[in-house]
Amino acid sequence: MITIPKLHMVLLGSRSAGKTSLGNTLLGNKEQEVGKWTARSVARQGFLGQTEITLVDTPGWWKGFPVCDTPEAIKDELMTSPFQCRPGPHVFLLVIDADASFNAKHLLAVTTHMDLLGEGVWRHTIVVFTRGDWLGTHTIEQYIEGEGQALQSLVEQCGNRYHVIDNKNADDGTQTTELLGRITETVAGNNWDYFVPDEKIYLAVEKRKKSVKKGALLRQSQVHAKRKTLRDSSKELQELTVVMLGQKTSGKSATGNNLLCKEVFATCQNESCQVGTGDVAGRLVTVIDTPGWRKDPSRCTQEMDIELVRGLSLSPLGVHAVLLVVPLDLAFGELQQAALEDHMDLFDASIWKHTMVVFTHGDKLAHKSIEEHIEREHSALRWLIDKCENKYHVMNNRKKANMSQGTELFEKIDEMMAGNGEQLFCPEMNDIYLRIEEKFRRRQLKHVLKQRLKEEYQKRELKLMEGFKETLLQLQADVRGNVTSTKSMSQTKGIGLRKKEGTKKKENIDSKISQEIEKLEKDIRTKSSEVLQSSKDFLVPSVNGESPAPSIAYSLPDRKSSTGQFDKVLRWLSTLQIGTNVDNQMTLKFSQTSGYGSVLPHDNLDFDTELMNES
Structure with missing residues (x-):
């Protein structure tokens, strides 16, 4: 076998797939801690036999989530990973865990993230299956065949280049020797060339980083100035009632448990409102946990909305704060904004004065400030933060023993109450139920x-x-x-x-x-x-x-499926607004140029009326 003097490799894959473990196996050491989330791309050096290798470990994406759900910071780390081993990597090792299923969603997640690296990446990619001990008596070929079309398609896209590693037998040198042979074949098949990344990608990311830092510093200064003003007029509340709102799986229940310093709420998906109380740092704290809403508003039912808003009725006098929970490990884009608005609009506009964004999964920030995350993400997140008048807090629910996270949040609520003239948020529930019916x-x-x-x-x-x-x-x-x-x-x-x-x-x-x-x-x-x-x-x-x-x-x-033209009509119709005229009749608010002027009777809908004007 031909020996390659120097070899550059990049590890790619979903979270918990075993990338870091594979890196340790290849380098013959445990310099990188296994099980700890990789927050940024890191290059490590060592030797594999006689070959000097540079190995770049990258942050993983959520398995089954396409690239649109991945935070911008993670995407930037993936796109710039080839620049950690200039002039570029010889191969990408795409890590797939053999102890789990692989379906069409997982394939979409892989392909959309790989596309970030540009053209030609697949010619340099080898699929490495980890946890090979789970295969038992089956061969890797039988596993690929048994998993179905999605995995077969992925392997074919990589030119049928694959290898299996048994992580439990990391000391078995034949595994790495065989993998090195497969890598050598791949490099030879590419005329011993590197994968040369587009320099424009690196320059664009670096330019964005500078803009992000500038925006983050400005936001920090605004928040500090506002908090300093409010801190002087705020007083510590002896009793505190908060209600948790947010999308499903955002971490509401875990945050509620963290605030109460005890396990009160089940962290599985709750379908009904729950109340927990506790004495925390000299305060009587009441937390109202609510069912999360779905990412797709059309999948939410009237019963779900009624149960969600019922949480406010569990505190008849009102709540001191509405804690809107947003996870840091998933993107917050237009879809998330639409789902959030769909539910926040059920309350009156004053809710925003009493709302604070609570970011969960604070450990995912790693070396970044929360302000950098806000500035780097989609504009939808900045819209939300601006809507809440820069009121936000970060929680790391893995650090349950760290009570300072909760006490700092309570102090921010004290300041928010001072800014609201000590008024609680106590909306008229009948109005909310009417909005739900109207919706x-x-x-x-x-x-x-x-x-x-x-x-x-x-x-x-x-x-x-x-x-x-x-x-x-x-x-x-x-x-x-x-x-x-x-x-x-x-x-x-x-x-x-x-x-x-x-x-x-x-x-x-x-x-x-x-x-x-x-x-x-x-x-x-x-x-x-x-x-x-x-x-x-x-x-x-x-x-x-x-x-x-x-x-x-x-x-x-x-x-x-609908024709393209009809899809355009439906997209236009999905923005249709319905209001009432002076006679309290349901009216369609079409644009001035649409040519429509329809009025729908309130009770007896006449759908024989022509909906489309003759041209």
Whole structure:
């Protein structure tokens, strides 16, 4: 086997896949602590046999989460990892844990994160399966075959380059020797070239870092100045009541337990509100935990919203603070903002004066300040922080014994109360329940309007297709008439070869038209079936406020996807706003240029009204 004097490698993979353990095995030491989360890309040097190696360990992504859910800081570390071993790595070792399943979601997570590194990365990539002892008597090929299409597709994308490592037998030198052989084959197959990263990526990340630091320092100074002013007028509250809000799996329950310094709330997904109390640092603290909302607002039901807001009724006099929990280990983007607004809008606008963002998974900040995280992330997070007037706090729920996290948060709540004139947040619950009813009534209206618009669109498309068919039939009749005339002339006047060629061309045209008519008739039959099916799917909302249940037909697997133009219409319709006019009638707030001016009767919906203006 040819020996490579120097070898550059980058470890990639999801969290807890065994990247760091593999690095220790290759380097023959345990310099890097196994099990500890890697917060940034780190280059390590050592020898593998006679080969001097530089090994770059990188932060892992959440398994099953695509790159859009990964924080910007992690993406930056992944994109700049090849620059840790200039001029670039020879190979990327993509680590997959063999003790867990691998499905389509995991494949999407891998491919979207690998795409961050640019073109050509797959030619330099080897899949390394860790925890090979879990395979038992099965071979790695049997495992790949048994996992299905997703894993097979990944291995094929890497040119069927893979290797398996048994982490429990790290001292077995044959494993690393065989892996080195596979690496050498890969490097040789790439003409011994490095993977050369795009320098523009590095420059862009470095430029962004400078901008982030500048914004972070400005935000820090603003927060410190405001806190200093409020601290002088604040007083320590002897009794404190807080309500926890946030998306599912954000860490609300764990944070509540941390604040109370005891295990009160189950950290699994709670479906109902719970109350916990405790004496903490001389204060009587009451924590109200609520069910988290879903990332997709359309999956939230009216019952879920009612239960969520019920938490406020558990403290009739009001709450001192609304703690809005946001995890640091996942991105906060437009989808998260939409879900948050969908639920915060149930309360009156004054809720923001009483709201503080609590960031969980504080250990994921590592070497960064929270302000740097805020400035680096999507603008949606800065919108949220600005909405809360720069009131935020960081919790590391792994450090349960660290009571200072809770006491610092309580001090910030004291200051917030001083800024609010010592007023508690005590909204009118009847108003909230009315907003919930209105929210789901509007959702039902939108559902019905979309179905009606879809049906109308399909009818018009069918009409156009039938009109086109008539045009083709007329054209075919004209062509056939000309063919008959040409044949007649050829027989009576003895027209030669050129006339025969013209006849042949017309017959070919006639044949093509027949084929198009046949295809069109098939499409018309399909479209007619869709129009009929759409009529069956059309559900008028029930009067008891329940969402219309989708019919069986709506879930059929062979339903065709919408056309691109129709998708545009639906995206526009999804932004539709419904209000009331002077007569208290439901009114659609269309743009001035849309040409619509519809009014929906409050009780008796007339859906026979034309929804689309004739052009």
